[in-house]
Amino acid sequence: MKDLALKNDETAAPRARFELDDRGFDEVPKKYRKFYRRWDGPDDTLAPNEVLCPVCKIVIRSHRELLPGDRVYCMACMSRLTVVRGKAGRLEAVLELG
Numbered sequence: 001m002k003d004l005a006l007k008n009d010e011t012a013a014p015r016a017r018f019e020l021d022d023r024g025f026d027e028v029p030k031k032y033r034k035f036y037r038r039w040d041g042p043d044d045t046l047a048p049n050e051v052l053c054p055v056c057k058i059v060i061r062s063h064r065e066l067l068p069g070d071r072v073y074c075m076a077c078m079s080r081l082t083v084v085r086g087k088a089g090r091l092e093a094v095l096e097l098g
């Protein structure tokens with residue numbers, strides 16, 4: 001199976017990389033905490049490497065910039081998600097079907 005993330009890249013530019021810090025998200029094992037943080041609500045601005053889980057409203061964080069077509073996993077609610085470009089131009093995550 002082809003790597004959807006690579007195939008769906010919007011640009012050929014190298015992706016920005018991000019250092020993740022532990023934000024104290026304690027609903028997953030400690031080694032995974034840096035990949036998640038709590039969402040502060042509609043005024044919370046998401047970074048290019050962050051996307052909101054539509055199921056449990058936890059912010060999923062990646063070491064690299066996220067692009068439409070990327071697949072992410074929400075460990076908090078065990079949902080498999082695909083990153084899409086939302087109507088407002090922001091990145092959103094939608095549940096994978098099947």
Ligand SMILES: [Zn+2]
Nearest residue numbers: 053056074077
């Ligand atoms: Zn979730």
